[in-house]
């Protein structure tokens with residue numbers, strides 16, 4: 143690890159004040175499950191690390207009639223154990239899917255959303271885009287993107303919470319770039335596909351950070367997640383889907399479906415969601431929605447199999463929303 | 472891989488030269504975490520420390536221990552190389568093996584991905600602190616290890632898991648221990664050891 147300076151501020155504004163205005167010069171540290179490994183491999187080499195772990199305002203979960211607010215520094219296992227999250231069983235399921243006690247108790251919600259891509263070119267020092275995507279296109283791309291990959295970014299978004307939080311309509315509170323600044327935006331706007339090595343996977347500026355995640359109250363909706371994984375173990379899923387529907391007598395009134403692990407951002411499959419509206423959600427429509435969801439996939443040379451996995455993820459998430467068994471395991 | 476030389480991390484922690492240089496200045500180094508049991512010392516907050524050595528105090532297995540670390544020093548490095556608590560293992564750099572599992576305020580974390588400075592003001596418990604616990608005894612009784620390299624991490628993870636799920640089923644145990652990997656594949660005996668503890672039958 144390259145040597146760095148370290149600060150552990152107590153309030154949000156102080157953290158903003160400490161951050162540098164160039165990506166990479168400073169990094170935010172939460173659980174450390176991603177950042178510390180990246181620093182050891184010298185993939186990121188900040189001069190300053192700003193820990194958010196002693197900022198009390200970013201910890202814990204509160205609820206009112208309009209929804210819940212989760213501090214970005216709240217650990218995943220705290221969500222799992224909180225009765226305030228009982229109305230969001232799909233979020234709990236997504237955390238349970240992570241399936242590692244250590245990751246659940248060490249990772250924070252904000253850190254989970256901000257984790258860097260797993261792309262092995264990136265993790266071995268070839269840069270976020272690996273020579274503007276050329277290494278990936280000509281190389282080992284079996285775990286890379288099948289959507290949103292026409293530009294130089296071919297990696298997949300690694301967050302396992304983002305698809306379900308976005309399906310639930312999550313918003314984030316962001317502070318910075320100057321102390322005192324604050325904005326609220328849909329989580330969906332947080333992710334963007336970088337075009338060059340000076341950009342990152344998010345729309346934030348280097349001196350901004352997520353402080354809270356807000357989920358609207360979820361009374362009459364049904365949400366589910368499904369991940370295709372390589373058997374047991376902490377490895378990343380190969381494809382994942384989160385589906386959220388408002389159902390009346392089995393008929394879909396509104397739907398949102400997001401895919402994970404298939405594109406440089408969590409991927410909104412709007413066509414499939416729109417197609418479902420007005421239809422009865424059952425085995426047949428779930429399957430067809432899955433097909434619509436992947437109709438416009440653009441796999442690379444070695445990852446066409448992921449199209450099938452993404453299709454199945456959507457189908458099975460929707461079956462779970464409908465209260466059917468998922469049709470697999 | 473091209474450039475792979477540049478990608479090799481330098482030895483983690485500080486070099487001998489840095490250390491010698493640093494220890495001369497140790498008296499002047501910022502002190503963090505006076506009074507380990509209480510809240511973290513207020514001065515740890517706003518001030519920026521490092522990149523050179525910093526004096527800290529950690530609460531490890533109920534004892535107050537002093538150490539001199541750099542901001543980049545991990546909790547695992549302090550435990551192993553300064554406190555001689557070599558149970559937690561440096562198996563994976565990114566924590567994916569579970570080999571460096573310790574309890575931080577009672578929760579299982581990978582000490583290899585926790586900075587030592589982050590552990591100031593918190594309670595650290597290592598496998599050495601589980602002396603007399605039924606979990607290690609059950610591992611012995613069930614032959615829950617071959618080479619034994621993964622064992623300390625497993626023992627701590629099992630302790631944390633059972634604290635939360637004292638009457639777990641076999642399926643729950645298998646799912647709950649997914650964050651630990653055993654290269655020798657001793658899983659069957661490890662699961663049996665955990666089941667024994669659940670049944671209260673760790674006669675080891």
Ligand code: FES
Pocket residue numbers: 615616617618619620621622652653654655656657
């Ligand atoms: S006993 Fe050898 S790695 Fe588990």
